[in-house]
Amino acid sequence: MTPAARVQAAIEVLDLVIAAARNRGASADRIIAEWLRARRFAGSKDRRAVRDLIYAAIRCCGEVPETGRAAMLRVAQDDPALLALFDGSRHAPAPYAPGEPVAVKGIAPAWLVAALAESGISGDEAAALLERAPLDIRVNSLKADRETLELPIAGLPLLAPQGLRLPYGTQVEQWDAYQDGRIEVQDGGSQLACLIADARPGETVVDLCAGAGGKTLALAAAMDARGRLIACDSDRARLSRLAPRAERAGAGFIETRLLDSGREMAALGDLAGGCDMVLVDAPCSGAGTWRRNPEARWRLTAEELARLAALQARLLDVAAGLVRPGGRLIFITCSLLDAEGADQAGAFLRRNPDWRADTPDFGAGTPRGGGVRLSPGRDGTDGFFIARFKLL
Known part of the structure; x- marks a missing residue:
């Protein structure tokens, strides 16, 4: 592929990514992979170049662009060499016409920028959310x-x-x-979140929203594979991926339980009031992980954020019912929005007067609303809110 053909290919894929973002379709990674799979003529350098162009455009545009061409022209405004490839040659994009639509540069949709600012994230710290992750x-x-x-x-x-x-x-x-x-x-911030959980050998520990088990495996290592570690999730497909990972990691003692969303205690009743620690790595907006998944900010709506916040609150209350007196509840979201962090922690403590905040100082992060916040700009990790609560 010529350099200009790579740009045109990126524009075509961006059109698919934009449509998927508007209609809750497939992720950008999946769309790119499927597009490239159907074009075996593209060599490894072509594939890498097209992918880099696509993600440069996604990161550059705050609001959802009108078209892939408008998104790529946004990138080209700051790169004369790239703009020169809009030359109308064979397989190349048509020449740029002054006055044609160009996407607006920005961090995120305006409502999200405002929500981040209200949560204390702006300027360079907000911009760091779109840097390439290590x-x-x-x-x-x-x-x-x-x-x-x-x-x-x-x-x-x-x-x-x-x-x-x-x-x-x-x-x-x-x-x-x-x-x-x-x-x-495993991201360094995620590792620190598991460190705060302080899982110990011989304890009974529940990972309530385990997914495919990344944090579960870290807890298993901290427990030296001794005790009870129960990994739970309502997504059968994700939870099924934990078993082979656990076997590979030497953590065969991990139990798994499939939950019915809204009826979690039906599967967890035998654990009520008996757990030393419960970890709630709650479903969230992912607003701390845009470095890895930048188009996620095009998909999030205020209504979806409110739905996620309500789910987080419910899961915290479910988790609280599993913990023994003196035990610990760990609340984690990969978000920098207070609605999924400080506000959530404060509301939990108001609903549950027998609990107190017990988040330790571990040498990183910024205190925030009874917990601690890690951010790419300050800590070099993904964005996280982490709070540890203790039952009196």
């Missing part, structure tokens, strides 16, 4: 240790005791250490 891994202490593990690339140690940071795009899935379970891909 690749963080966690050394699995059930099988290895950060200080002695030899890897093809020496990573930068993170604050999390088993965390390492690698260059963007490192293909760790091909490493022996990944395939035999000595390392897992």
Whole structure:
């Protein structure tokens, strides 16, 4: 493919991504993968270049663009060499006509920018949400240790005791250490959230919203694979991916329970009031993970945010009913919006006077509403709100 043909290809894919964002369709990653799969003539350099152009445009445009061409022209406004490729040649985009629509540069849709500002995120800290994310891994202490593990690339140690940071795009899935379970891909902020949970050997621990089990595996390592660790989720497909991961990690003691959304206690009644710790990594907007999933900000609506906040509150109350006196409840969202963080934590404490905030100082993050907030701009991690509560 010529450079101009790559630009035209990116425009065509962007049209599909924009339509999917408006209609709750497939993710950008899936759309790109399927588009490239159908065009086997594109070499590896072409594929990488097209993908980079698409994501540059997604990151550049705050509001949902009218068209893929308008999005790519937004990028080209700051790149004369790219604009020159709009030359009308074979397989190239048509020449730029002064006055034609060009997408508006920005961080996010206006309502989201305002919500972030009200939550104390603006300026450089907001801009950092759209930077390219590094690749963080966690050394699995059930099988290895950060200080002695030899890897093809020496990573930068993170604050999390088993965390390492690698260059963007490192293909760790091909490493022996990944395939035999000595390392897992996990953002440094996510590792710190699990550290705050303070899971201990011999405890009874519930991961209420386990998904595919990334945090569950970190909890298993902290517990030295001793005790009871129950991973729960209402998504059968996601939860089914945990078993092979657990086996690879040497964490076969993990139990799984499929939940019926809205009727969680039907599957958890035997655990009521008996758990040492319950972790609620709640479904959220993902407004702290735009570095990895930038088109998510085009999909979020105020109505969806309100629905997620209501779900988080309900799950917190479900989790509270599982904890024994003196036990811990950990609330995590990968969001920087107070509606999914400080406001949620405050409302929980008002509803439950027998609980108190117990979030420790762990050397990172900014205190926020009874918890702590990690952000890409300040901490170099994905954005998280983390709160630990203790039942009196």
